[in-house]
Amino acid sequence: MNADFIDQVILINKPLTWTSFDVxxxxxxxxxxxxxxxxxxxxxxxxxxxxxxxxxxxxxIDEYQAQEKEYTGKFVIGKTTPSHDLETPVEEVTxxxxxxxxxxxxxxxKFTGVIQQVPPLHSAIKIDGKRxxxxxxxxxxxxxxxxxxxxxxxxITAIKKPAIHFRIVCSKGTYIRSLARDFGNELGTGAYxxxxxxxxxGEFKLADALELDQINPEVK
Numbered sequence: 448m449n450a451d452f453i454d455q456v457i458l459i460n461k462p463l464t465w466t467s468f469d470v471x472x473x474x475x476x477x478x479x480x481x482x483x484x485x486x487x488x489x490x491x492x493x494x495x496x497x498x499x500x501x502x503x504x505x506x507x508i509d510e511y512q513a514q515e516k517e518y519t520g521k522f523v524i525g526k527t528t529p530s531h532d533l534e535t536p537v538e539e540v541t542x543x544x545x546x547x548x549x550x551x552x553x554x555x556x557k558f559t560g561v562i563q564q565v566p567p568l569h570s571a572i573k574i575d576g577k578r579x580x581x582x583x584x585x586x587x588x589x590x591x592x593x594x595x596x597x598x599x600x601x602x603i604t605a606i607k608k609p610a611i612h613f614r615i616v617c618s619k620g621t622y623i624r625s626l627a628r629d630f631g632n633e634l635g636t637g638a639y640x641x642x643x644x645x646x647x648x649g650e651f652k653l654a655d656a657l658e659l660d661q662i663n664p665e666v667k
Contacts, residue, residue: 495646516648517645551634623640
């Protein structure tokens with residue numbers, strides 16, 4: 448085992464379809480380190496920066512989780528899915544021919560600042576001790592309470608209907624899938640999150656992250 452990985456913060460570029468726990472498990476086995484955890488879950492269909500802490504640095508996980516996040520990604524308007532991303536199939540389709548760029552940019556501004564947001568049912572939030580996604584998969588109707596989050600930047604970086612590309616800077620607890628849902632509802636066409644990449648957590652940047660295959664405990 449390489450001592451360089453003990454009591455450290457490790458930045459990883461999470462691969463598509465991997466869960467955050469998959470990454471933790473992979474590195475636990477690869478580095479032979481029992482005490483390891485991540486600071487902020489990424490959905491399986493998201494990529495980008497995942498902070499892992501080992502040994503004594505696990506005490507700082509809550510501190511890192513609380514920091515500001517930055518994402519880039521893509522909404523698809525005119526279509527909806529139950530999970531608000533591609534984990535579930537498209538269920539409704541609406542024309543977006545009448546939607547203008549001005550409307551899209553104006554609505555993005557409505558979701559900038561301190562806003563109320565209801566988390567997606569397909570999420571790991573607990574309801575009566577059970578994960579919300581377990582209710583969702585069973586088709587059980589449950590009510591999630593809205594909560595206050597802060598979206599300090601909601602920049603539309605490109606519009607190629609039905610795809611809307613964005614950059615978002617937000618507080619802990621902000622669900623980008625919920626933003627996709629609410630953005631689509633406000634637009635009147637529906638929308639889902641098609642791509643998501645976390646590029647920053649506080650001062651930690653994706654540009655400084657390692658790929659999983661770059662973690663080699665034998666190299667010193």
